[in-house]
Amino acid sequence: MKVQIHVSLKPGVLDxxxxxxxxxxxxxxxxxxxGVRAGKLIELEVDDTVSDAQLDEMCxxxxxxxxxxxxxxxxxxx
Amino acid sequence: xxxFRAVVITFPGSNxxxxxxxxxxxxxxxxxxxxxxxxxxxxxxxxxVALPGGFSYGDYLRSGAMAGRSPIxxxxxxxxxxxxxxxxVCNGFQVLTETxxxxxxxxxxxxxxxVCRDVRLTVENEGSCFTSAYRTGQEIVIPVAHHDGNxxxxxxxxxxxxxxxxIAFRYTEPVxxxxxxxxxxxxxxxxxxxxxxxxxxxxxAAHGGQDGRKLFEGVVSRLVSA
Numbered sequence: 072m073k074v075q076i077h078v079s080l081k082p083g084v085l086d087x088x089x090x091x092x093x094x095x096x097x098x099x100x101x102x103x104x105x106g107v108r109a110g111k112l113i114e115l116e117v118d119d120t121v122s123d124a125q126l127d128e129m130c131x132x133x134x135x136x137x138x139x140x141x142x143x144x145x146x147x148x149x
Numbered sequence: 150x151x152x153f154r155a156v157v158i159t160f161p162g163s164n165x166x167x168x169x170x171x172x173x174x175x176x177x178x179x180x181x182x183x184x185x186x187x188x189x190x191x192x193x194x195x196x197x198v199a200l201p202g203g204f205s206y207g208d209y210l211r212s213g214a215m216a217g218r219s220p221i222x223x224x225x226x227x228x229x230x231x232x233x234x235x236x237x238v239c240n241g242f243q244v245l246t247e248t249x250x251x252x253x254x255x256x257x258x259x260x261x262x263x264v265c266r267d268v269r270l271t272v273e274n275e276g277s278c279f280t281s282a283y284r285t286g287q288e289i290v291i292p293v294a295h296h297d298g299n300x301x302x303x304x305x306x307x308x309x310x311x312x313x314x315x316i317a318f319r320y321t322e323p324v325x326x327x328x329x330x331x332x333x334x335x336x337x338x339x340x341x342x343x344x345x346x347x348x349x350x351x352x353x354a355a356h357g358g359q360d361g362r363k364l365f366e367g368v369v370s371r372l373v374s375a
Contacts, residue, residue: 084256084301085256085259085299085301085326087256087257087258087259087260087261087299087326088257088261091261132218133210133214133218134210136211136214136247136254138246138252138253138254138301138302139254139256139301
């Protein structure tokens with residue numbers, strides 16, 4: 072089964088990369104972009120036996136840094 | 150001083166491990182042991198552990214994230230509990246925050262530029278083995294070279310660090326966007342120091358300055374007198 076882990080910076084944590092992307096979009100002439108925040112998408116291919124609790128633990132122990140990041144786990148149908 | 154048993158850890162992608170070893174030998178007179186990250190344990194008797202700068206695992210996922218979970222780090226965590234002083238410089242600092250040995254996190258520099266130059270620091274607390282040869286309030290010059298040195302912690306944590314005297318060094322000018330200008334942080338027991346500037350690059354006058362020597366002298370003298 073495929074699992075997607077969406078990792079994003081917590082609200083309030085300054086995102087210099089997002090800000091730079093926003094400036095680049097403005098430089099390209101795109102209007103109306105009021106904010107950009109960059110995150111990560113991590114795709115796992117796991118056995119069906121891997122539990123939500125185990126996925127949660129993977130996120131907390133490695134995939135996300137809980138000091139600055141939030142994560143969301145999404146199971147995709149095989 | 151012949152008894153000073155230091156260890157320098159090397160991760161895949163470390164590139165300041167040799168500089169660290171040379172600095173330690175220069176100051177203490179004893180060559181440190183070199184330990185590969187895949188080792189499950191440190192040598193039996195250890196007086197000091199250094200986590201060097203570099204780009205462990207190519208900074209994949211987050212700077213220091215993979216190295217922070219490597220086998221040797223479990224041994225380093227145990228050593229910290231026994232009171233062994235552990236210094237992490239640059240990538241080593243990132244590894245220490247990723248391991249949870251120090252609070253906070255190191256994020257991309259606010260200006261998104263790699264910063265590589267000498268910076269002036271203030272010694273904020275002389276009350277640790279790493280800073281005991283300096284004076285609180287003293288200004289020193291140490292080079293930085295990093296992309297992810299922007300120290301972040303929530304306001305409660307920052308207030309606690311200030312209150313408990315856990316800020317070891319502060320930049321005297323904006324360098325990377327660090328919260329409250331923090332350049333180096335101590336743990337509660339003050340036997341772990343993480344810092345972005347490279348004291349091991351300020352050892353020899355021929356390299357432009359010697360302000361880093363006192364950091365290692367402090368560690369060595371405490372252990373010799375202990």
